[in-house]
Amino acid sequence: MIGRLNHVAIAVPDLAAASAQYRDTLGAKVGEPQGEPDHGVTVVFIELPNTKIELLHPLGENSPITGFLEKNPWGGIHHMCFEVEDILAARDRLQAEGARVLGSAEPKIGAHGKPVLFLHPKDFNGCLIELEQL
Ligand code: CO
Numbered sequence: 001m002i003g004r005l006n007h008v009a010i011a012v013p014d015l016a017a018a019s020a021q022y023r024d025t026l027g028a029k030v031g032e033p034q035g036e037p038d039h040g041v042t043v044v045f046i047e048l049p050n051t052k053i054e055l056l057h058p059l060g061e062n063s064p065i066t067g068f069l070e071k072n073p074w075g076g077i078h079h080m081c082f083e084v085e086d087i088l089a090a091r092d093r094l095q096a097e098g099a100r101v102l103g104s105a106e107p108k109i110g111a112h113g114k115p116v117l118f119l120h121p122k123d124f125n126g127c128l129i130e131l132e133q134l
Pocket of ligand 1: 007009054130
């Protein structure tokens with residue numbers, strides 16, 4: 001059911017420093033910061049030949065990244081995103097098998113303008129999983 005790894009997301013305490021490190025030290029193609037107020041994050045996408053890295057930094061109050069950075073002050077891997085062809089079919093199958101979908105379980109529009117859902121990390125070996133409609 002899951003397809004390509006769309007991105008790995010890393011929560012970072014300093015977005016400018018992390019962007020500069022990926023651009024200048026690691027020599028990657030780093031995009032501009034984009035605010036995603038619906039998700040409480042500012043994101044920077046880094047294009048790799050086979051996938052993307054998504055740098056996440058808190059935006060506004062009640063950001064889901066704030067608590068994560070309190071527990072992981074140097075930053076850390078926050079989630080992985082897999083592509084699916086039909087996000088509603090994927091959700092229904094996962095829920096039927098007992099997996100918990102975060103929030104209302106209705107897809108939200110993600111950073112690429114496509115519907116996304118998040119799956120509870122306790123159901124997936126401690127890893128927060130994002131599904132993105134192809
Ligand atoms: Co993501």
